Amino acid sequence: MIECNNITKSYFNENEETQVLKKLNFSIRDGEFVAITGPSGSGKSTLMHILGALDTPTSGEYKLDGRNIADFTDDELADIRNKKIGFVFQSFNLLARTSVLKNVMLPLVYAEFPRSKREQIARDALARSGLSEEHYNKMSNQLSGGQMQRVAIARALVNNPSLILADEPTGNLDTKTGEIVLKTFEDLNRKHHHTIILITHEMDVAEHADRLILIRDGVIINDYKTKK
Amino acid sequence: MKIVDLFEEIWLALLSNKARSGLTILGIVIGIGSVIAMISIGQGSQKSIQSSIQSLGSNLILITPGAQRGVGMQVSQGRGSSQTLKKDDADAILSGIAGVKSVSPEVSGRYQVTAKGTNTNTSVNGVVAAYSTVRNVNVEFGSFLTDQQVKNMSKVAVIGPSTRDDLFGEGASYSDVIGQTIRIKNINFTVIGITEEKGGTGFNNQDDVIYIPLTVSQQYMTGGDYVSTIAVQSENDKVMTSVQDAITQLLLVRHNVETADFSIMNQADIVATASSVTSTFTVLLGSVAGISLVVGGIGIMNMMLTTVTERTREIGLRKAVGAKRKDINFQFLGEAIMLTFIGGILGIVLGWIASFIVSHFFSIATDVSMFSIILSFGVSGAIGIIFGYYPASRASKLNPIEALRYE
Ligand SMILES: Nc1ncnc2c1ncn2[C@@H]1O[C@H](COP(=O)(O)OP(=O)(O)OP(=O)(O)O)[C@@H](O)[C@H]1O
Ligand SMILES: [Mg+2]
Numbered sequence: 001m002i003e004c005n006n007i008t009k010s011y012f013n014e015n016e017e018t019q020v021l022k023k024l025n026f027s028i029r030d031g032e033f034v035a036i037t038g039p040s041g042s043g044k045s046t047l048m049h050i051l052g053a054l055d056t057p058t059s060g061e062y063k064l065d066g067r068n069i070a071d072f073t074d075d076e077l078a079d080i081r082n083k084k085i086g087f088v089f090q091s092f093n094l095l096a097r098t099s100v101l102k103n104v105m106l107p108l109v110y111a112e113f114p115r116s117k118r119e120q121i122a123r124d125a126l127a128r129s130g131l132s133e134e135h136y137n138k139m140s141n142q143l144s145g146g147q148m149q150r151v152a153i154a155r156a157l158v159n160n161p162s163l164i165l166a167d168e169p170t171g172n173l174d175t176k177t178g179e180i181v182l183k184t185f186e187d188l189n190r191k192h193h194h195t196i197i198l199i200t201h202e203m204d205v206a207e208h209a210d211r212l213i214l215i216r217d218g219v220i221i222n223d224y225k226t227k228k
Numbered sequence: 229m230k231i232v233d234l235f236e237e238i239w240l241a242l243l244s245n246k247a248r249s250g251l252t253i254l255g256i257v258i259g260i261g262s263v264i265a266m267i268s269i270g271q272g273s274q275k276s277i278q279s280s281i282q283s284l285g286s287n288l289i290l291i292t293p294g295a296q297r298g299v300g301m302q303v304s305q306g307r308g309s310s311q312t313l314k315k316d317d318a319d320a321i322l323s324g325i326a327g328v329k330s331v332s333p334e335v336s337g338r339y340q341v342t343a344k345g346t347n348t349n350t351s352v353n354g355v356v357a358a359y360s361t362v363r364n365v366n367v368e369f370g371s372f373l374t375d376q377q378v379k380n381m382s383k384v385a386v387i388g389p390s391t392r393d394d395l396f397g398e399g400a401s402y403s404d405v406i407g408q409t410i411r412i413k414n415i416n417f418t419v420i421g422i423t424e425e426k427g428g429t430g431f432n433n434q435d436d437v438i439y440i441p442l443t444v445s446q447q448y449m450t451g452g453d454y455v456s457t458i459a460v461q462s463e464n465d466k467v468m469t470s471v472q473d474a475i476t477q478l479l480l481v482r483h484n485v486e487t488a489d490f491s492i493m494n495q496a497d498i499v500a501t502a503s504s505v506t507s508t509f510t511v512l513l514g515s516v517a518g519i520s521l522v523v524g525g526i527g528i529m530n531m532m533l534t535t536v537t538e539r540t541r542e543i544g545l546r547k548a549v550g551a552k553r554k555d556i557n558f559q560f561l562g563e564a565i566m567l568t569f570i571g572g573i574l575g576i577v578l579g580w581i582a583s584f585i586v587s588h589f590f591s592i593a594t595d596v597s598m599f600s601i602i603l604s605f606g607v608s609g610a611i612g613i614i615f616g617y618y619p620a621s622r623a624s625k626l627n628p629i630e631a632l633r634y635e
Contacts, residue, residue, distance in 0.1 A: 043608035055547055055629040074625075075552040082550025093632055097244060134261045143282045153550070 001194075002028040002051060002163075006060035009046050009218075020046050022218040029213075030162070031193040033185070033208040035226075042080035044199045045090055045167055047215070051197065052087045052165045053077050073097070078115075078162045084108050085154030088166035092148045094140040100126070100151050101136050125154040130180035145172040153181055157188075164188065166198040170205055182208050229555040241535075245528025249567060251446050252531045256571025256611070258576055259521030260389060260604045264579025266517040267600035269586060272593035277502045281462060281495065283426060284434075285364040287329075287465050287496040289472050291317075291458040291479070311454040312489040315442070318458045325474045329468035332362040333455040335445050341395065341438060343410040348394040352412055352438045354445025362461045366432070369402035378441040384415040388434035389425045399494030412438070415448055468494050513602075521604070524571070525611035532564050532619035544631025551567040556624035564616025565609065572608040576601055 009021040020043045024141050028034055036044050049055040050062055053069055062069045064080070072080065081087070094103050104122040111123070126136060129150040135143060142150060149172045156164055164185065171177035184209060188194040207226055214222035240248045244608040293312040318333035318553055335354040359365065360372045367386065375515055377384055387395070387410075396405050409416045415438060446453060462471045472494055483489055536543070541557055583594040 005365055019237075047627050052548075055627070075554075078550050078552045081548060087548060088634070093541070093548070095542055106546070107549040110229055110546070110552070110555060115230070115232065159550075174524060226599065 001030055001063075001065050003063040003066075004051075004060065005063075007047075007057045007062060008059045009055075010058045011092070020217060020218050021050075021057070024218075024220060026196065026213065026220060026223060028193055028197065030209060033048055033189045033196045033209045034198075034211045036197065036199045036213045037203075037206055043218040044215055044216045047166050048087075048167050048192065048199060049101070052085050053081055053130065054087070064128065078110075079105060081144060082107055082160065084161055084163055086133035086159060086161035086164040088149075088152050088156045088164075088169045089095070090171070091165035092152040094148055094151055094155075096141045098222055099137050099139060100131070100143070103140050103156050106153045107155060122154070122158055125158040126151070128157060128184045129154040129192070130177045131185075146174070146177060149173060150177070150181070153184075157184070161194070163195045164197070166196070168199050170200065178205070196219070229551070229558070231380070234555075234558055236390040237559055238566050241559075241563055242566060245535075246550075248534075251471065252527050252567050253571040253574065255524035256521075256525035256568050256608055257524075257575040258522035259606055260515070260572050260575025261578035261582060262517035262520050263514060263604045263607070264596060264600050265574060265582035265586065266513035267510060267603075268579070268583035269592060269601065270506065270513045270587040270597045271597055271600070272583075272595040273392070273585065274506035274510060276593040277506055278499055279487060281499050281502060283364060283496075285459070285461065285469060287462045287466065289460040289462060289475065290494070290498075291475065291490055291492045292462065293454075293456065293490055300449040309450065309490045312483060313455050313458055315446070315455055315590045316453070317482060318455065320458060320478060320482060321458065321475055324478055325471060327463050327474075328465045329461045329568050330358040330362050331395075332356060332459040333442060334359065334459065335442060335455050336457070337445075337449055339412050339449070341391070341410055341412050343395040343408060348391065350391050350394070350438055351438055352440060352445065352449070354439070354450070355439050356442050359459075365426075365439075366424045366585045367421040368424045370406045370419075372421055373439060373441055378443055381410055381443045382441060383415060383417045384420045385412075386421040386423060386439040386442065387419055388423050388435040388437040391435065391438055392422055394436070399412045399435075410438075411589060412440070413449055416446075422529065425524060463513065468496065492498045518607075521607055521611065525568075525615045528564050528567055528611065529615035530617065532560060532616050533614055536619045536623045538561060540623075540626065540631050540634040543626055544628045544634070545624040547626065548619060548632065551623040557620045560620035560623050561613065561616045564620070565590070566607040566613035568612030572605050574603065579604070 004024050004026055007024045008019060010017045010019045024047070036047070038044055044083075045198075046055070050057050053064065054072065065169070077101070095106070101119060101122050103213055104125055105118045108118045108121065123133075123136065131147060131150040131154065133207055135147055140148065141150065149169065156166065166185070170181055173181065183204065185196050185198070189196050198209070206212055209226060211219060211223070211225050291313060313335050318331045322328055322331040325532045332355060337352055338349060339352050340349050341352070355373065356378050360367070365372070368389075370386070371382065374384055387405075392405055393401060395410060397409070405419055405422060408419050410419060411417070411534050423435070441456070460471065460475065462468050472492060476488065476492055479490055480486075480488060501523055546556065580596055586592050587594040
């Protein structure tokens with residue numbers, strides 16, 4: 001359960017304030033599949049970072065499962081990110097000079113997962129993201145953009161999180177691999193009732209979701225159920 | 229984060245930049261190596277000085293004329309010309325004080341000595357038979373002076389090996405020396421013995437010396453009944469202090485003075501004086517080397533700060549996927565400690581080799597002690613922690629999004 005009350009986010013540059021998010025109010029129930037869309041620079045990624053407990057709002061409160069994020073310590077937040085949240089970054093953020101498998105296993109390292117089981121779980125997650133096995137031992141910086149994107153998705157899935165936040169997860173993928181990824185998200189949502197929030201520019205991607213939130217200049221201008 | 233994972237991360241991180249890790253380790257290796265080598269030189273010379281003081285004789289108390297002028301002054305020879313000690317004082321000490329084993333009254337002076345046309349300038353000591361036991365002087369060939377010869381004022385001499393070399397030629401066989409005549413101040417002496425080689429001891433060379441009967445020396449050279457030193461050997465080291473006090477009392481009474489007109493010190497004082505000098509020396513060497521250890525530590529801090537800056541995005545990502553503060557902290561602190569640990573081990577080996585080379589090729593005594601190994605290992609561990617802590621804790625406090633955006 002996600003609740004945002006009057007969330008604002010401002011950046012300060014030499015005492016000049018730019019308000020990127022302006023008093024957002026909305027909530028997302030467990031098990032929802034939500035797409036967020038809007039023009040470039042409208043504040044989508046900024047909002048995602050806040051929802052993913054990676055960043056804090058300048059004002060307003062963000063409640064995750066009923067508890068205000070501001071009440072948690074740094075380490076508690078790390079734990080929440082590790083166990084509850086799977087985050088796909090718009091710019092992937094893979095560890096360079098590190099193999100695909102090691103990248104995907106990283107959240108398992110911090111979850112203190114048994115070492116012997118990690119690789120199998122990572123391989124499953126990679127398969128669900130549509131990356132073929134020949135790439136698993138490559139270094140992450142030897143991959144194409146689309147391949148990196150799928151590694152980033154696999155890393156978000158690997159801990160079996162109940163909340164998946166994906167920032168343009170299909171942005172670098174062709175239609176076919178994009179469909180594999182969206183199918184995976186759909187399965188997680190339909191079969192396992194995981195909450196999925198994804199950012200996208202493409203309407204046909206947004207239509208996979210049950211609900212669509214439209215943002216412009218840091219304000220929600222539309223929030224509706226899709227036809228499906 | 230499990231310990232195995234931590235070690236794996238640390239190891240991979242250090243391997244990923246071998247040149248930089250290697251150079252940083254080198255700084256620590258040099259620091260620790262020089263601390264160990266320097267302390268080993270210092271402690272080695274401390275030991276060798278102590279053992280050469282012991283070789284001067286054991287349980288020794290030395291009484292010299294003239295008032296006490298501080299411990300340091302008394303170590304050197306050539307005290308003032310005050311003449312306050314007499315042969316009678318020595319006799320009184322031997323007969324009147326319990327715990328005294330033997331007493332050796334001595335006079336000394338430097339004279340020109342000739343033999344068979346060669347001549348040399350050497351130290352001529354007027355001694356009694358007890359000298360040989362009190363001063364730990366052994367005769368290699370022939371015999372030492374006897375009490376009979378001292379009493380009869382026999383013109384006999386025992387010479388040191390260096391003096392023999394000077395007068396009779398390098399390594400002259402004893403049969404060519406014993407029985408020969410040498411001239412000191414126009415008096416002929418017959419050589420009756422050659423002492424064992426003792427080696428220079430820093431204070432005076434005990435091999436370049438001639439021993440003649442005390443009575444002869446007093447009669448023909450120094451004149452009068454005065455002696456320049458009374459060396460007393462106590463029965464054991466436990467009675468040293470009480471014997472020393474008793475001698476002081478006895479001499480005060482005998483000389484009929486309030487404040488001592490003689491100075492008295494025991495071997496323990498001499499050892500303590502020499503030790504304090506050499507330990508100052510050790511500390512000095514150690515601290516010079518310690519500076520290079522600190523420089524090595526700064527090298528580690530520099531490397532860790534660079535690493536943290538370079539890997540800011542990585543830190544952000546790790547925190548984003550669940551790394552806690554302590555995970556990041558331990559990872560970077562661990563890298564610093566690992567560097568110092570490897571540097572420490574190699575440094576100990578290097579220090580050991582260096583001190584071996586010094587003692588082997590420059591014949592300077594060295595002594596690699598457990599203390600210096602533990603000290604430098606402790607210091608390097610502390611350096612790893614101290615210099616790694618700041619960069620590590622800085623890394624651990626980064627906000628994940630800010631870190632990920634860092635360029
Ligand atoms: N660290 C920052 N300092 C200052 N301004 C920032 C910072 N991060 C983001 N912004 C600004 O906030 C606004 C929203 O950025 P954000 O990344 O959320 O956009 P977005 O909706 O994700 O765009 P896109 O679709 O291109 O990814 C932008 O105008 C950007 O310039
Ligand atoms: Mg964005």
